[in-house]
Amino acid sequence: MFKKAILLSSVCSLTIFLAGWNWHKQEGDPTARGLNLSYIDSTVKLYEDFYRFTVGNWMKKNPVPKTESSWGSFNEVFERNKKILHEILLETQKNTPPRGSYKEKIGNFFFTGMDSVSLNKQGIAPVLPLLKSIDDIKDKKGLVDFLATEQGKGNGLLFYVYATQDDKNSAKMVLATWQGGKALPDRDFYLKKDFEKIRQGYVQHISKMMTFTGVNSSLAEKQANTIMKMETALAEASMDRVEMRDPYKLYNVRSIADLNKLTPSIEWKQFLKKMGAPATDSLIVSQLDFMKGVSNLIGSESLENWKLYLKWHTIHEASAYLSDEIDAENFRFFGTELNGVKERKPRWERVMRTIEGGMGEALGSLYVEKAFKPEAKERMMKMVKSLQLVFRERIQNLDWMSPETKKKAIQKLEKFTVKIGYPDKFRDYSTLIIERKSYLENVMNSNAFEYKRNLAKLGKPVDRTEWGMPPQQVNAYYNPSNNEIVFPAGILQPPFFDMEADDAMVYGAIGAVIGHEMTHGFDDQGRQYDADGNLKDWWTEEDAKKFEAKTQVIVEQFNNYVVLDTVNVNGKLTTGENIADLGGLCIAYDAFKRTEQGKGNTKIGGYTPDQRFFMSWANAWKNNTTNEAMLQQIMTDSHSPEEWRCNGPVTHLDAFHEAFNITGGAMYRPVKDRVRIW
Numbered sequence: 265m266f267k268k269a270i271l272l273s274s275v276c277s278l279t280i281f282l283a284g285w286n287w288h289k290q291e292g293d294p295t296a297r298g299l300n301l302s303y304i305d306s307t308v309k310l311y312e313d314f315y316r317f318t319v320g321n322w323m324k325k326n327p328v329p330k331t332e333s334s335w336g337s338f339n340e341v342f343e344r345n346k347k348i349l350h351e352i353l354l355e356t357q358k359n360t361p362p363r364g365s366y367k368e369k370i371g372n373f374f375f376t377g378m379d380s381v382s383l384n385k386q387g388i389a390p391v392l393p394l395l396k397s398i399d400d401i402k403d404k405k406g407l408v409d410f411l412a413t414e415q416g417k418g419n420g421l422l423f424y425v426y427a428t429q430d431d432k433n434s435a436k437m438v439l440a441t442w443q444g445g446k447a448l449p450d451r452d453f454y455l456k457k458d459f460e461k462i463r464q465g466y467v468q469h470i471s472k473m474m475t476f477t478g479v480n481s482s483l484a485e486k487q488a489n490t491i492m493k494m495e496t497a498l499a500e501a502s503m504d505r506v507e508m509r510d511p512y513k514l515y516n517v518r519s520i521a522d523l524n525k526l527t528p529s530i531e532w533k534q535f536l537k538k539m540g541a542p543a544t545d546s547l548i549v550s551q552l553d554f555m556k557g558v559s560n561l562i563g564s565e566s567l568e569n570w571k572l573y574l575k576w577h578t579i580h581e582a583s584a585y586l587s588d589e590i591d592a593e594n595f596r597f598f599g600t601e602l603n604g605v606k607e608r609k610p611r612w613e614r615v616m617r618t619i620e621g622g623m624g625e626a627l628g629s630l631y632v633e634k635a636f637k638p639e640a641k642e643r644m645m646k647m648v649k650s651l652q653l654v655f656r657e658r659i660q661n662l663d664w665m666s667p668e669t670k671k672k673a674i675q676k677l678e679k680f681t682v683k684i685g686y687p688d689k690f691r692d693y694s695t696l697i698i699e700r701k702s703y704l705e706n707v708m709n710s711n712a713f714e715y716k717r718n719l720a721k722l723g724k725p726v727d728r729t730e731w732g733m734p735p736q737q738v739n740a741y742y743n744p745s746n747n748e749i750v751f752p753a754g755i756l757q758p759p760f761f762d763m764e765a766d767d768a769m770v771y772g773a774i775g776a777v778i779g780h781e782m783t784h785g786f787d788d789q790g791r792q793y794d795a796d797g798n799l800k801d802w803w804t805e806e807d808a809k810k811f812e813a814k815t816q817v818i819v820e821q822f823n824n825y826v827v828l829d830t831v832n833v834n835g836k837l838t839t840g841e842n843i844a845d846l847g848g849l850c851i852a853y854d855a856f857k858r859t860e861q862g863k864g865n866t867k868i869g870g871y872t873p874d875q876r877f878f879m880s881w882a883n884a885w886k887n888n889t890t891n892e893a894m895l896q897q898i899m900t901d902s903h904s905p906e907e908w909r910c911n912g913p914v915t916h917l918d919a920f921h922e923a924f925n926i927t928g929g930a931m932y933r934p935v936k937d938r939v940r941i942w
Contacts, residue, residue, distance in 0.1 A: 275743050275744075276741060276742045276743075276744075276781075276784040276787070276789070276840060276844065277739050277740065277741035277742075298762065298765045298766070298880065299769065299869050299871065299876055299879055299880065300322075300883075302321060302322075303319045303320075303321050303322040303886070304317060304318060304319075304321060305317060305319075305320025305321045307320075308320050310924055310926075311924070311926045311927075311928060311929030311930070311931050311932065312930045312931065313911065314878070314911055314914060314924075314931050315906075315907045315910040315911050316907070318879050318886075319882055319883060319885075319886035322886050323886065327888060328604075328888045331605065331606070331608065332605060333599075333603040333605050333889065333890050334889035334890065334893055335887065335889075336885070336886050336887030336906060337883065337884060337887070338738055338887075341738050341754075341757060342738050342754075344757060345631070345635070345736055345738060345754055346616075348631060348634050348635050349627065349631060349736060350612060350616065352370075352627065352630045352631065352634070353370065353374045353612065353615075353616060355367075356368070356371030356374060357374065357375065364694065366626040366627075366629065366630065366693060369693060369696065369698040370619060370623060370626060370627055370630070370698075372698045372699055372706070373615075373619045373622065373706050373710075374615055375700050376700055376701070376702060376703035376706055377585075377611070377614075377615030377703050377706075378612065379703070380588060380611065383585075383586060383587050383703060384587045384588055384589075386586070386587065387476070387586070387587045387590070388477060388579075388587070390582070390585070390702060390703075390704040390705070391578055391579060391582045391586070394578050395575055395578060395579075397410070398410070398571050398574045398575055401567065401571060404529065404562060404567060407562065407570055408529065408530055408531070408534075408535065409538055410574070412535045412536075412537075412538035412539045415535075415539040415715075416538065416539035416540040416541075416712075416715065416716075417708065417712045417715065418711035418712050418714055419581075419711065420442075420444050421445065422444060422558050423441055423442060423443055423444050423445065423555065423558060424441065424442040424444055425439060425441050425536070425539065425541070425547070426439070426440060426442070426718055426719075427439060427440075427718050427721045427722050428440050428548075428745075429745040429746075429797070430548070431514075431515050431745065431793075431798070431799040432515065433798060434745045434746070434797035434798050435725070435726055437721045437722050437723070438546075438722075439536070439544055439548070439722065440550060441547060441550055441555060442550050442551070443498075443501075443550070443551045443554040443555075445498040446495050446498055446499055446502070447466075447495065447577070447580055448463075448466060448495070448602075449602070449896055449900045450505065450899050450900045451499040451502040451504060452504070452899055453899070454495060454500075462601070462602065463492070465597060465601050466492065466597065467485075467488045467489060467492050469593070469596070469597035469601075470487070470488035470491055470492065470576055471484040471485045472484070472593055473579050473590070473593060473594070474487050474488060474575075474576065474579070476590055477575065477579070487572050487576075490569050490572055490573075491572055491573055494561065494565060494569065497557065497561050498554075498558070498561065501554045501556070501558070502551065502557075503550075503551040503553065503554060505900065505902070506836045506837050508550075509789055509836075509837070509839070509840065509902075511789060511793075511799055512792075512799070514548075514550040514551070515548060516548060516550065516552050517546050517548055517549075518546060518547060518548075518552075519545060519546045520532045520533055520544070520545060520546065523546075523547060523549065526549075526555060526556055526559070527555050527556060527559035528563070529558075529560075529562035529563045530562070532547070540716070541719055541722070542719075542722050542723060584614065584618070585618070585703045585707050586704065601892075602892060603896065604890030605893075620734060620736070620737075621710070622707060622710030622711070622714070623693060623698070623710060624733070624734030624737075625687065625690050625691040625693075625731070625735070626691070626693050627734065628686060628690070628734040628735040628736045628753075629686070629690045629735075631735060631736040631753070631754075632685065632686045632735050632736075635736075635753065636685055636735070636753040636757075637763075640685070640753075640756045640757075641685045641756070643763065644684045644685075644751060644756060644761075644774075644778075645682070645684060647770075647774070647775060647778055648682050648684075648778055650855045650858070651782060651851050651852065652677060654851050654854045654858075655677055655779070655782055655942070656674055656677055656678070657854075658850070658851065658854065658942060659673050659674055659942070660674070662942075664807075664811075664814070665807050665810070666804050666807050668804055669802070669803050669807040672795070672802045672803075673786065675795045676747065676786075676794065676795040676802075677782070677785070678795075679795040680748065680749055680782070681746060681747060681749075682748070682749055683749070683750040683751070684750075684751050685735060685751070685752070685753045685756065686731075686735035686753055687730070687731045687735070688729060689729065691717075695713065696710060697709050698710070726746075728748070731750060731752075732750065733750070733752060734754075735752045735753040736754045737752050737754045737755075738755050739755060740778075740780075740781050741781065741784075742781045742782075742784035742785055742790065743797075744785065744790050744792075745793070745797040746797050747785065747793065747795060747796065747797045749778070749781040749785075751777075751778070751781075755774075755777070761773075761774045766861055766873075767856060767859040767860075767861045768856065768861055768868075768873045768877040768880060769876060770880075771852045771853070771855060771856035771862075771877060771880075772856070772876070772877040772880025772883075773880050773883070773884040775851075775852035776848045776849050776851075776852040776881055776884070777848065778848070779849065779850070779851035779852045779855075780844045780845060780847070780848030781844070781848070782847070782848070782851065783843060783846075783847030783851070783942055786843075786847070786942055787839070787840040787841075787844050787847075789840050790840070791803070791811065811941070814939050814940075814941050815839060815843065815941065817937075817939045818842050818846065818912075819835035819836055819839055820835060821835065821842075821912060822834075822835035822838055822908060823835035823836075825904070825908045827894060827898055827905055828891060828895060828898075831898055832898075833898065833904050833905065833908055834898060834899075837901075837902055838902055838904045841903045841904065841909075842904060842912060842913070843941060845904075845913045846912075846913040846939070846941065846942075847941060847942040849881060849914065849917065850917065850940070850942065851942070852877075853877060853917065853919055856873075861873050872923065874919060874922075875924065877923075878914060878923055878924075882910050884910075885906040885907070885910040886906070887905075887906040887907075889906075914931070915931060915932075915933040915938070916933060916939050917938070918935070918938065921933075
């Protein structure tokens with residue numbers, strides 16, 4: 265019941281699997297910075313597996329820590345940022361910040377989260393008032409009213425209703441719905457035979473959690489099976505992730521009257537009023553079948569079963585903010601059984617992440633004061649302009665696109681908004697109440713605050729200065745509705761972005777990141793939005809067919825990568841990210857070749873500039889992942905695993921083959937089979 269209902273469903277990010285690299289000067293070569301030769305595994309032939317050749321020794325020496333589900337360059341970058349954030353949190357406890365300031369609220373939030381003595385004394389008590397409010401529901405109308413009231417607090421239980429930009433009119437904010445209601449990561453975990461063991465473990469977990477409410481284990485088991493049956497019904501009605509890659513399938517405008525007919529169990533005028541939304545004539549219903557399924561389930565399941573369902577999700581969503589015993593059981597299933605994580609992160613880090621979720625920009629404003637240098641922003645702006653120029657020329661020189669579509673593609677590229685570092689104006693948290701009384705209450709308050717802030721956008725001009733992630737996050741993203749590329753300060757830090765590194769290392773990593781986000785504007789989803797961020801077909805029919813044919817080659821390529829036993833990468837699900845990786849790498853390489861180093865052939869650390877560029881790319885994706893987390897990534901993530909994000913794109917570049925004289929082996933791709941999309 266404490267899940268964020270604000271979604272950025274169309275935003276294409278580099279994801280948390282984004283990687284940096286470990287900057288070390290090489291022994292015997294003081295001029296080399298960034299390329300660590302000790303990472304190389306010389307037992308692997310480069311032409312067979314470029315990734316494992318370049319970072320194989322690092323992988324052997326850096327197993328996944330017990331507190332993680334994966335470990336790679338991203339984690340190394342975040343470790344540095346995490347120390348800065350920890351220092352900020354500790355400072356709020358040592359000093360007495362001004363009353364009502366961001367520092368005071370962050371300090372209060374941190375204090376309640378760290379007070380494990382009080383949390384352990386309280387046990388399940390903080391959620392008992394919520395459980396009682398569920399018990400007090402008298403009928404199905406009361407059930408729907410309860411769902412609406414909780415929605416207004418930011419708690420999307422069965423589905424989410426939120427304000428977002430209209431895909432076909434990006435200057436307008438509208439209400440939209442999004443499917444939800446399930447605790448397992450994806451619908452397939454409920455439906456596919458492969459996940460039977462996980463489903464059994466999930467039912468056992470629900471049963472254990474329900475015993476914390478005071479019921480005996482026998483009754484708790486029956487309750488768990490009922491809850492599982494209801495979630496499975498929701499899964500059956502849910503749209504799958506591949507289908508959701510088509511923005512047109514998600515754009516279903518329905519009048520209130522038509523929506524009432526589609527979902528007779530929900531009276532939408534009353535629902536919206538109860539949740540605090542302004543009156544509206546219509547909503548965008550992203551998944552029609554799901555909303556119909558919800559309505560059917562409300563009608564068919566007994567009120568008592570619905571109360572069980574709501575109680576379970578209340579406890580589940582609150583578990584991380586309760587006693588160690590409850591939190592530990594939640595971690596046992598969702599951390600260990602589902603993701604292969606052996607130990608919980610230290611409490612301070614868990615609390616820090618909660619604060620980031622509730623007051624991310626407030627914490628970020630303090631972070632940039634300590635960690636972000638203006639010179640980094642200046643160099644990034646120069647690189648962005650350089651890559652935009654290269655991208656423009658690449659579009660002009662495409663041999664498969666007509667002049668008509670090229671013109672519109674260039675118009676879109678030139679209208680990119682670029683955001684670097686942090687927002688010009690940070691979010692105002694003055695009305696958010698965060699006190700030293702209750703950790704759970706602070707979480708609930710921050711959710712309600714964020715949700716009300718979201719609904720308040722309706723009827724107002726779109727704020728295109730707003731950011732979709734806090735500045736301390738080690739990530740980047742493209743937002744098609746704003747036609748913008750965004751690079752938070754968190755990614756522009758040593759060791760990821762080093763002002764002293766040679767251009768080959770910089771362009772092979774952060775340069776490729778910039779190109780990646782630019783290319784998202786022209787991937788299988790992004791290409792469907794025009795220069796103003798509107799979902800609109802600006803392609804000729806023939807050009808669209810040629811694009812789809814080239815894209816299909818990438819889909820089939822990644823479909824053939826075997827990850828675990830018989831589990832392959834889902835080429836269709838990962839299409840957009842794979843296109844962005846390929847495009848980003850090509851653009852970054854062309855931009856690099858315009859630098860002084862790129863024009864020359866002087867070796868550093870025994871490697872040519874071109875070789876260092878591609879090895880920087882490989883270093884950027886070094887990573888180890890537990891089998892459990894890898895399986896979940898394949899099922900739910902639009903990004904391919906790091907090994908194939910590295911090896912897949914380079915096989916299409918002539919320059920890669922030439923740099924390492926690759927004429928055969930798994931890394932070799934015949935010239936006729938190399939795809940150039942952007």
